[in-house]
Amino acid sequence: AQSVAQPEDQVNVAEGNPLTVKCTYSVSGNPYLFWYVQYPNRGLQFLLKYITGDNLVKGSYGFEAEFNKSQTSFHLKKPSALVSDSALYFCAVRDYNQGGKLIFGQGTELSVKP
Amino acid sequence: EAQVTQNPRYLITVTGKKLTVTCSQNMNHEYMSWYRQDPGLGLRQIYYSMNVEVTDKGDVPEGYKVSRKEKRNFPLILESPSPNQTSLYFCASSLVPPGGNYEQYFGPGTRLTVT
Numbered sequence: 483a484q485s486v487a488q489p490e491d492q493v494n495v496a497e498g499n500p501l502t503v504k505c506t507y508s509v510s511g512n513p514y515l516f517w518y519v520q521y522p523n524r525g526l527q528f529l530l531k532y533i534t535g536d537n538l539v540k541g542s543y544g545f546e547a548e549f550n551k552s553q554t555s556f557h558l559k560k561p562s563a564l565v566s567d568s569a570l571y572f573c574a575v576r577d578y579n580q581g582g583k584l585i586f587g588q589g590t591e592l593s594v595k596p
Numbered sequence: 597e598a599q600v601t602q603n604p605r606y607l608i609t610v611t612g613k614k615l616t617v618t619c620s621q622n623m624n625h626e627y628m629s630w631y632r633q634d635p636g637l638g639l640r641q642i643y644y645s646m647n648v649e650v651t652d653k654g655d656v657p658e659g660y661k662v663s664r665k666e667k668r669n670f671p672l673i674l675e676s677p678s679p680n681q682t683s684l685y686f687c688a689s690s691l692v693p694p695g696g697n698y699e700q701y702f703g704p705g706t707r708l709t710v711t
Binding site for chain 2: 491518523524525526527528533572576583584586587588589
């Protein structure tokens with residue numbers, strides 16, 4: 483079965499420091515991986531995706547993610563966190579078995595303190 | 597502006613009282629989907645629709661119904677809500693099934709409380 487896991491419920495970072503939000507996946511075949519962000523009282527917004535190509539993917543708002551096939555990971559990173567980055571982050575993987583739907587991780591709450 | 601709208605945004609109801617949450621998109625997307633979000637469980641798909649009159653069950657369809665009579669609308673129906681359906685619900689749409697080159701757009705969410 484295909485799945486994605488976010489091992490940390492919460493990540494706390496000081497403003498200006500680098501941040502990492504972790505994601506590991508389990509799929510049969512080549513993974514299509516995604517990161518979404520959810521700000522308070524808002525729907526999910528697409529950040530970035532990996533389908534093929536470079537292992538380092540750049541996305542919106544200065545975020546990037548590193549695809550690591552040997553470690554089956556797709557960690558979200560940002561060199562310098564902002565207070566406004568505080569939000570709920572979801573990793574997702576494409577489910578090949580059902581109409582191409584996305585399987586979401588449980589979410590990681592990122593808190594950036596000034 | 598390209599968007600997915602949901603109504604209502606907040607709803608408190610009682611067990612057994614039928615309700616409908618509407619979802620509409622203005623992007624001419626063929627694929628639409630409903631998710632529920634619960635703490636520690638992420639988003640779980642309830643139902644999805646590949647096109648008009650084509651709907652199918654997701655991972656947690658029990659207690660829900662949907663319809664897709666028009667391309668833009670995809671209402672979620674709870675015939676007899678129960679407290680375990682208290683959750684945050686999201687509608688989403690995309691040009692084609694998500695997971696490829698086309699982004700999935702999400703509505704703002706509907707927070708439902710069933711007492």
